[in-house]
Amino acid sequence: MKRIIAVSLAAGLATGLIGYNTTASGETDAARAPALTELPDGYRDWRLITVAHEEGKLNDIRAVLGNDIAIRAFREGAATFPDGTIIGRLAWDYHPLEESKxxxxAPQSFVAGLPKNGVQFMVKDAKKFAATGGWGYVEFDDGKPSTTAMPEACFSCHSIVKDRDFVFSRYAP
Known part of the structure; x- marks a missing residue:
């Protein structure tokens, strides 16, 4: 009986020290990973936060979607978004609807055409992405993380709305 207790205590101590060492160093595999490595399951079914029309170089129409954590934060008017928030952006070129014309x-109604600029996401993890205001940025092209997207450029633009936790979108109930 004493031997079982001693082995159990030793195993518990070893497990505790391993766990402590991982968190104390601040280094985990998750901390070194990109914002997302694959498209979130079911993201096309997330709730709508807002829609937008971008002019200039972007020249698109877009839908901004949020996971349940994002939607709850938007609805509550959160000043900062909690960890686990994911905001997605889908964009399309657009053209006049011939029937409306x-x-x-004259052209009046415009509809979505081909997708543009991949699918983009902002992922909130204040600790992991501390250097970029707590947000990780990622773009997916054809279902794979983009090799040409520059998350630093995303943060650079989003810095303009630092007082809104780096989020451009406003909730449209």
Whole structure:
């Protein structure tokens, strides 16, 4: 019986020290990983935060979606978003709807065309992404993380809205 207790205590101590060492050093595999390595399951079914029309170089229409954590934070008017928040952006080029043009005599209604600029996500993890305001940025092209996207450029633009926790979008209930 004493031997079982001694082995159990030794195993518990070893497990505790390993766990302590991992968290004390601050280094984990997750901390070195990119914001996302694959598209979040079901992201196309997430709730709508807002829609936007971008002009200039981007010249697209877009839907901004959020996971449940994001939606809850937006609805509550959170000043900062909690860890686990994921905000997604889908964008398309657009063109006039021919039927609308015929009905009104001029282009009036515009509809989504081909997807543009991949699918982009912001992932909140204040500790992991401390250097970029607590947000990780990633773009997916054809379902794979982009090799040309520059998360630093995302943060550079998002720095303009630092007072809104680096989030451009506003909730459209």
């Amino acid at each position: 015929a009905a009104f005599g």
